[in-house]
Amino acid sequence: MSKNSEAKKEAVNVSEMIAQNKKKKNISNLFEKLIPTILFLLASITILTTLGILYTLLSQAIEFFKRVPIWEFFTGTVLKPLSQNPEFGLLPLINGTIISTIIAMFVAGPIGLMSAIYLSEYASDRVRRILKPLLEILAGIPTIVYGFFAFTFVTPIIRAIWPEVEATNILSPGLVMGVMIIPMIASLSEDAMTSVPNAMREGSLAMGATKLETTLKVVIPAAFSGIIASFVLGISRAIGETMIVTIASGSSKNFTFDITQSMQTMTAYIVEVAGGEAPAGSTIYYSLYAVALTLFVFTLTMNLLARYISRKFREEY
Amino acid sequence: MSTLANNKMKVQVKSKQDEETEAATVESGKIVYDTKDLNLWYSETHALKDINLEINEKEVTAIIGPSGCGKSTYIKTLNRMVELVPGVRTTGTIAYKGKNILDRSFKVEDLRTQVGMVFQKPNPFPKSIYENITYGPKIHGIRNKKILDEIVENSLRGAYIWDEVKDRLNENAYGLSGGQQQRLCIARALAVQPDVILMDEPTSALDPKSTLKIEELVQDLKKEYSLIIVTHNMQQAARISDKTAFFLNGEVVEYDKTNTIFTNPSDSRTEDYISGRFG
Numbered sequence: 291m292s293k294n295s296e297a298k299k300e301a302v303n304v305s306e307m308i309a310q311n312k313k314k315k316n317i318s319n320l321f322e323k324l325i326p327t328i329l330f331l332l333a334s335i336t337i338l339t340t341l342g343i344l345y346t347l348l349s350q351a352i353e354f355f356k357r358v359p360i361w362e363f364f365t366g367t368v369l370k371p372l373s374q375n376p377e378f379g380l381l382p383l384i385n386g387t388i389i390s391t392i393i394a395m396f397v398a399g400p401i402g403l404m405s406a407i408y409l410s411e412y413a414s415d416r417v418r419r420i421l422k423p424l425l426e427i428l429a430g431i432p433t434i435v436y437g438f439f440a441f442t443f444v445t446p447i448i449r450a451i452w453p454e455v456e457a458t459n460i461l462s463p464g465l466v467m468g469v470m471i472i473p474m475i476a477s478l479s480e481d482a483m484t485s486v487p488n489a490m491r492e493g494s495l496a497m498g499a500t501k502l503e504t505t506l507k508v509v510i511p512a513a514f515s516g517i518i519a520s521f522v523l524g525i526s527r528a529i530g531e532t533m534i535v536t537i538a539s540g541s542s543k544n545f546t547f548d549i550t551q552s553m554q555t556m557t558a559y560i561v562e563v564a565g566g567e568a569p570a571g572s573t574i575y576y577s578l579y580a581v582a583l584t585l586f587v588f589t590l591t592m593n594l595l596a597r598y599i600s601r602k603f604r605e606e607y
Numbered sequence: 608m609s610t611l612a613n614n615k616m617k618v619q620v621k622s623k624q625d626e627e628t629e630a631a632t633v634e635s636g637k638i639v640y641d642t643k644d645l646n647l648w649y650s651e652t653h654a655l656k657d658i659n660l661e662i663n664e665k666e667v668t669a670i671i672g673p674s675g676c677g678k679s680t681y682i683k684t685l686n687r688m689v690e691l692v693p694g695v696r697t698t699g700t701i702a703y704k705g706k707n708i709l710d711r712s713f714k715v716e717d718l719r720t721q722v723g724m725v726f727q728k729p730n731p732f733p734k735s736i737y738e739n740i741t742y743g744p745k746i747h748g749i750r751n752k753k754i755l756d757e758i759v760e761n762s763l764r765g766a767y768i769w770d771e772v773k774d775r776l777n778e779n780a781y782g783l784s785g786g787q788q789q790r791l792c793i794a795r796a797l798a799v800q801p802d803v804i805l806m807d808e809p810t811s812a813l814d815p816k817s818t819l820k821i822e823e824l825v826q827d828l829k830k831e832y833s834l835i836i837v838t839h840n841m842q843q844a845a846r847i848s849d850k851t852a853f854f855l856n857g858e859v860v861e862y863d864k865t866n867t868i869f870t871n872p873s874d875s876r877t878e879d880y881i882s883g884r885f886g
Contacts, residue, residue, distance in 0.1 A: 414693075415693075487730070489726060489728060489730035490730055490732060490733070492688065492691070492726065492730065493726065493730040493731070493732065493792070493795075494732070494742070495688065495691070495719065496686060496688060496719055496723065496724040496726075496796075497719065497720070497723070497742060497743040497746060497795070497796070497799065498716045498717070498718075498719040498720030498721075498743070498746065498747065498799065499716070499742075499743075499746045500716055503746055507742070507746070508732055508742075511733070511734070512732070512733050
C-alpha cells in the first residue's frame with residue numbers, strides 16, 4: 291500500500307520535472323537552430339582560406355606578368371633573377387620539380403605498394419600491429435631532418451659509388467623524398483586493400499587461385515582507386531616538398547636532365563627568394579607569386595587527375 | 608603437441624589410402640568424399656567431433672543443423688577453405704576420390720579447381736560479368752578468346768542466367784540483382800568444370816523467387832556434378848537433396864536418405880529438430 295503511493299508520488303514528480311524542463315527548452319531550441327549555422331561558418335573557413343590564397347596569388351602574379359610576358363615565363367629555359375639583366379624562365383624550376391618527383395616516385399611507388407601488399411595480405415595480425423606504427427613514425431620525421439640526412443649521409447654514399455655526382459645534386463634529395471613518401475603510399479594503399487571484403491578473396495581462392503593471383507587479380511584491382519589516390523597524393527607531396535631539396539640540391543638553376551647535377555625546384559626557389567632580400571614591388575618579388583601559382587595549378591591538376599582516374603577505374607562493390 | 612597430431616594424421620593417411628584403393632575398385636568411384644574420424648579445432652574450440660561421412664557422386668547431399676553445429680565448418684573443410692581461419696587444427700582424413708586432401712602434400716589449388724564453392728552471400732568480383740566467368744579459366748592458363756567466349760556462354764547457360772545477361776556481358780556484375788549475382792557465382796564455379804560444387808547456404812540471402820530458381824538449378828546440376836549443400840532451411844533440404852546429414856554440436860547425429868530422415872528419423876534429436884522443436 292505504502293509502496294504503491296510512493297511509486298505514484300515519484301511518477302508525478304518525474305512528469306512535473308519534465309514539464310518544467312520543457313519550459314527551459316526554449317533557449318536550447320534556439321541553440322539547436324543556431325548549431326547548423328555555426329557549423330556551416332566553421333566549415334566555410336577552409337573554402338574562404340582557399341579563395342583568399344587564390345586571390346592573393348592571382349592578383350600578385352598578374353603584376354608579374356605585366357613585367358614578364360607569360361609566354362616568356364613558361365617557355366624560358368634561363369632563370370637569372372638576380373643578374374643585371376634578369377631573365378625569368380620557369381622551365382629550369384619545372385624541370386627540377388618533375389625530375390625530383392620522378393626519382394621520389396621510383397622509390398616510393400614500388401616500395402610503398404609492396405609494403406602495402408605485405409601488410410594487408412601476408413603479414414599476421416601481430417606483425418601488422420608492430421609494423422604499421424613504425425611505418426607511421428617515418429612519416430612523422432620533420433622534413434628538415436630528411437634534408438640534412440640527404441645532404442650529410444646519402445650524398446656521400448652516392449658519391450663514393452658514383453664519383454661524378456656533385457656535392458649538391460637532385461638524385462640524393464629525390465631518393466630521400468621517396469623514402470619519406472613510402473609510409474604515405476603504404477598506409478593509404480594498405481587501407482584501400484584491407485577494405486576489400488574478404489568474401490572476394492575467398493571467391494578467388496575457392497576457384498583454385500593462389501594467394502599471389504588473388505592479390506594481383508582481385509584485391510589490387512578492387513582497391514585500385516585507393517591505390518591511385520595514394521600515388522597521386524605522394525606525387526603532390528613530392529611536388530610540394532621543400533626542405534629536402536633546398537638543403538641537398540643546392541640552388542643552381544640548371545636546365546638539365548642530368549641527375550648528378552644540382553637543380554632547383556619551384557619550392558626551393560621560393561625559399562631562396564623569400565629568404566633573401568627581395569624588395570617588395572620588384573620583379574623578383576612578384577616572381578614568387580607566379581611560381582607559387584604554377585605550383586598551385588600543378589597540385590590542383592594532380593588532384594583532379596586523381597579523381598578522374600579513380601572514378602574511371604573504380605571497381606565498385 | 609601439434610606435431611604429434613600431425614604424425615598421427617600421417618599414419619592414418621597411409622592406412623587410409625590403402626583401404627581407399629581397395630574400396631575404389633569395389634565401389635567403382637561412387638563415393639566422392641569419404642570422411643573418416645575427422646576432428647577439427649579452432650584454437651581451443653572443438654568444432655567437429657569424429658565425423659564419418661561418405662558422400663556419393665552425382666547426388667545432392669544436404670547438411671542441416673542449428674547455428675553453430677559445425678555444418679559450415681565441415682563444408683569448408685572439404686575444400687580446405689577452413690584453413691584461412693588462423694589456429695585451425697585437424698585430425699583424421701577426408702579422402703577425395705581416394706586421396707587424402709588433409710595431407711600436406713595435397714595441393715590445395717588443385718583441390719579447389721576440382722571442387723567449386725558458392726558462398727552464403729553472393730560474392731562476384733567487382734569486374735564485368737564476362738570477366739567474372741573467365742577468371743577461373745584464365746587463372747588456370749586458358750587464354751584463347753574463342754574458347755573463353757564459349758566457356759562464358761556455356762557456364763551462364765548452365766546457371767540459368769544467360770538470357771538475362773547475354774546483352775550486358777561487359778557490365779559490372781554488381782549491377783545485377785542478388786539472385787542473379789548468386790547464379791553468376793554458380794556460373795563462375797561451373798566455368799572451370801569442377802566435379803563437386805559446395806554450396807554454403809546459397810539461398811539464405813535471397814528472396815523466395817530467386818531461391819526457387821536456384822533450387823531448380825541444383826536439381827539440374829546434379830546430372831553432371833556432385834553437390835553438397837549446407838542449409839538452415841529444412842524444407843529446402845527435403846525438396847532438393849538425395850541424402851541428408853544432421854549435424855548437432857559438431858557431431859553427425861544422423862546421415863541417411865533424405866526421405867528417411869524426414870519421415871522416419873532414427874534419432875529422437877533429429878526428429879525434434881526437423882519438427883521444429885529447437886534450432
